[in-house]
Amino acid sequence: METKKRRLSIKLTSEDFDDIHQKANQSGKNITDYVTSVCLGKQIVVINDLEEVLKQQRAIGRNLNQLATLANMGRISVANLSEALEVLTDISESLKELLERRRWSA
Numbered sequence: 001m002e003t004k005k006r007r008l009s010i011k012l013t014s015e016d017f018d019d020i021h022q023k024a025n026q027s028g029k030n031i032t033d034y035v036t037s038v039c040l041g042k043q044i045v046v047i048n049d050l051e052e053v054l055k056q057q058r059a060i061g062r063n064l065n066q067l068a069t070l071a072n073m074g075r076i077s078v079a080n081l082s083e084a085l086e087v088l089t090d091i092s093e094s095l096k097e098l099l100e101r102r103r104w105s106a
Contacts, residue, residue, distance in 0.1 A: 004032070047098055057095070060088055 012020070024034035027044045037044055064084070070076045 045098060050095075053095070057088070057091060060084075064088070 020035065021031060024031045026046050027034055028046075029037065029044075034044070064081065067076070067079050067081065071079055
């Protein structure tokens, strides 16, 4: 990775500077990296509370696995989970797309 050797100096109002600083903080980037990314047209995706969503998704997956185990043991005979599986798959794909976008925007 090339080291940063060039400097760009601009004048901003206090309000614009504060807004940019806040957005950089929200994105987890410093101001230089944030402004560079935005100016180069890179998408910055901020996902708030993603850890809680992933925690809930793991819990749903564990519950589905427990139901599958019970069904395989013969302890339950009917469990129509096709709709639940479809929704869980859609959620997983959406999360994957968001994470991929975030990975490329760094």
